[in-house]
Amino acid sequence: MGAVLRFAEKILLLAGKRHLPPAKRTDPNDPPDPGMPELSAHVWHARDGELAETGMGTVARRLPAVIAQAAGLAWRASRADTIATVGLNVAAGMFTAFGLLATTGVLTALFSAGPTPGRVRDALPSLALVAASVALRSGLQAAAGWTQARLEPQVQRLVELRLYEATTAAHLTALDDSKFLDDLQRAETRGMNAAPQVVQHAVDVLTGTVGMAAAAGTLGVLHPLLLPLLLLTAVPEGWASVRSARMRYATMLALVGVARRKWILSGLMTERRHAAEVRAFTMRPFLLAEYDRFAAHQRRVELDLARRQTFVKITGDVLKGVATAGVYVALGLMLWRGWVPLAVAGTAVLAIRSGQTSLANLVFAVNQCYEEGLYFGDYLAFCDAAEARIPHRALPARDADARPDARPDPPADLPAAFARIQVRDVTFTYPGSDAPSLRGVSLEMRRGEVVALVGENGSGKTTLSRIMAGLYDPDGGEVLWDDVPLTAVRPHEVWSRVAVIAQEYTHWPMTARQNITMGRGPRHRTGEPEDPGVLAAARASGAEEVVADLSRGYDTLLDRRFEGGAELSGGQWQRLAVARGFYRDAPLLICDEPTASLDARAEHLLFDRIRDHAAGRTVLLITHRLASVRFADRIYVLERGKVIEEGDHAALMAQGGLYADLYTLQSRAYSP
Numbered sequence: 001m002g003a004v005l006r007f008a009e010k011i012l013l014l015a016g017k018r019h020l021p022p023a024k025r026t027d028p029n030d031p032p033d034p035g036m037p038e039l040s041a042h043v044w045h046a047r048d049g050e051l052a053e054t055g056m057g058t059v060a061r062r063l064p065a066v067i068a069q070a071a072g073l074a075w076r077a078s079r080a081d082t083i084a085t086v087g088l089n090v091a092a093g094m095f096t097a098f099g100l101l102a103t104t105g106v107l108t109a110l111f112s113a114g115p116t117p118g119r120v121r122d123a124l125p126s127l128a129l130v131a132a133s134v135a136l137r138s139g140l141q142a143a144a145g146w147t148q149a150r151l152e153p154q155v156q157r158l159v160e161l162r163l164y165e166a167t168t169a170a171h172l173t174a175l176d177d178s179k180f181l182d183d184l185q186r187a188e189t190r191g192m193n194a195a196p197q198v199v200q201h202a203v204d205v206l207t208g209t210v211g212m213a214a215a216a217g218t219l220g221v222l223h224p225l226l227l228p229l230l231l232l233t234a235v236p237e238g239w240a241s242v243r244s245a246r247m248r249y250a251t252m253l254a255l256v257g258v259a260r261r262k263w264i265l266s267g268l269m270t271e272r273r274h275a276a277e278v279r280a281f282t283m284r285p286f287l288l289a290e291y292d293r294f295a296a297h298q299r300r301v302e303l304d305l306a307r308r309q310t311f312v313k314i315t316g317d318v319l320k321g322v323a324t325a326g327v328y329v330a331l332g333l334m335l336w337r338g339w340v341p342l343a344v345a346g347t348a349v350l351a352i353r354s355g356q357t358s359l360a361n362l363v364f365a366v367n368q369c370y371e372e373g374l375y376f377g378d379y380l381a382f383c384d385a386a387e388a389r390i391p392h393r394a395l396p397a398r399d400a401d402a403r404p405d406a407r408p409d410p411p412a413d414l415p416a417a418f419a420r421i422q423v424r425d426v427t428f429t430y431p432g433s434d435a436p437s438l439r440g441v442s443l444e445m446r447r448g449e450v451v452a453l454v455g456e457n458g459s460g461k462t463t464l465s466r467i468m469a470g471l472y473d474p475d476g477g478e479v480l481w482d483d484v485p486l487t488a489v490r491p492h493e494v495w496s497r498v499a500v501i502a503q504e505y506t507h508w509p510m511t512a513r514q515n516i517t518m519g520r521g522p523r524h525r526t527g528e529p530e531d532p533g534v535l536a537a538a539r540a541s542g543a544e545e546v547v548a549d550l551s552r553g554y555d556t557l558l559d560r561r562f563e564g565g566a567e568l569s570g571g572q573w574q575r576l577a578v579a580r581g582f583y584r585d586a587p588l589l590i591c592d593e594p595t596a597s598l599d600a601r602a603e604h605l606l607f608d609r610i611r612d613h614a615a616g617r618t619v620l621l622i623t624h625r626l627a628s629v630r631f632a633d634r635i636y637v638l639e640r641g642k643v644i645e646e647g648d649h650a651a652l653m654a655q656g657g658l659y660a661d662l663y664t665l666q667s668r669a670y671s672p
Helices: 002-019 048-052 056-077 079-111 116-169 172-176 178-222 226-254 256-270 272-280 284-337 342-388 397-402 461-468 491-495 512-517 532-541 543-548 570-583 600-613 649-655 658-669
Strands: 420-428 438-446 450-454 476-481 498-501 588-592 618-622 634-639 642-647
Touching (some): 056 116, 056 178, 079 116, 116 342, 172 178, 178 226, 226 284, 226 342, 256 284, 272 284, 284 342, 420 461, 438 476, 438 634, 438 642, 461 588, 532 543, 532 570, 543 570, 649 658
Parallel strands (some): 450 634, 498 588
Antiparallel strands (some): 420 476
16 A cells, blocks of 8 residues: 555656646745746745645644644633533544444344344344434534634634734834834734634644544454554545645645736726726726736646646545455455454444544644644734834833833833923934934924924934834933933823824824824713814814815715715815824924925915914924924924034024025025
């Protein structure tokens, strides 16, 4: 039998080498596809290379760790459902063995000497035991399926919460790290979805193992020589399942590039943001032709896979037939020699067939559990890495104590109202960047002042504002609010005192009211139709005019993808973003290019409103429109991450430096 299997394997290997398209490796060091270098292997297929080269020995060594991870996850999700699922499956396996053994009593009574009615009566007690065991086994399996179905959504919820809790709490610099983002995408796509699959397939491994144990135990009780017969018939089917699975993995690997191209082309043809350009440039025939070309190639490869898998199945069935014939010959010899009675031989046939089915299910479950376990491992590794990047001062006390990087001092408290903000010799470099974005920057803001940051693109203005808002920690130097360093304060305590009006803002797919009250919640008063704070912020920002044109006012959903949703222009969205910043009513207001999407009239009105809103507040203004910073109490000019000029408008113009040059260039554009 071993020689036959080795010969069949050689034939299949030759067939695979001849017909399988060359696999594209997913190693990041490999050269990109010369045809479309921008299309790298998608994260959904990041583990296909490892899967295609994995043998059963590797699976057997690593599988216990995967099952342990699945068991731990299921235990955290629901202890009761986990215990019930395992217990019910084990109990069902015990009744399987009991039913097989009871079958021996039925066959013994039926094959005994005497009249037929008497033999049937003698078989009835054993037959009742068989019927009861079958009914109980079915009931236990149904109950196990129910508890497993209850377990899976709880596991899904658990892994989703852990991923999003870690990602949203990780330091903002993590989202500037390309490796972190790649790991996040892999964890969020295949990794997170693999978690309930790992649990399900781990239960299937348990079920298959219990079924195999039941069949093997039955044969061992009937006669020790019957157990090898079960293995003899199970090996060909198990080999065929493993071989077919490895062919499927190798084909998936070969189609990674094609799947990536189809995924991108489908997005170009179906997403709304591309629709106008697709039509305006008559791209439809080209996109359809490209998609059909890749789809045709994928179809040819998959049809070839189906042919080779069919050949494997036929080979496995033939070998299984040969093995089954050998089993029957062996049973015949045992009967002829008188080693087993006829009733035992009949029960052995049933046990062998039950064991074959359990083994086929077990092999499939092992393959699936191992595959999903690799992706689940990516998820676990990312969550560990993301949690390690959560600032210690942002952790609850019980979690902070468990961290190896625990700080000896507890988080400090910010003053209720700061008198000044100081930036002292701050340096900062983004992850993966060779050049620092800030080089020894120092400045000061006093309460109630309007301070402007000016400079050309890439000078570090936005980076500095994020450090002052506690979104980034500096690599060197410090930011102090009334002598309290921000790196010693809980991040949420800083953020609650800061309002940001940014150039890049989110179009939240929520109502107009929720877009304004984001993060704070509406403050309705009894007897009033609308929160006065919302009305005041909308009026001050000009968003009141936007809301007035909406069909349901503040309750209008701002997303056309939903029924009754509305779509806003860029300028209208900008006004809502400004209203959101005004609504927070924070002591520090950071305005980072707040008029980027506004026309000239709206821009002029907005700066007037910012001046009015600034009364009693501290405003940090970043803008390229230098005519709008003339009213600032102090202006800092940045160049290549350094402060090179400081003063008010008149002083900087008198210096004749970079600020004066930029201001003169802009003013000339409006002069005749």
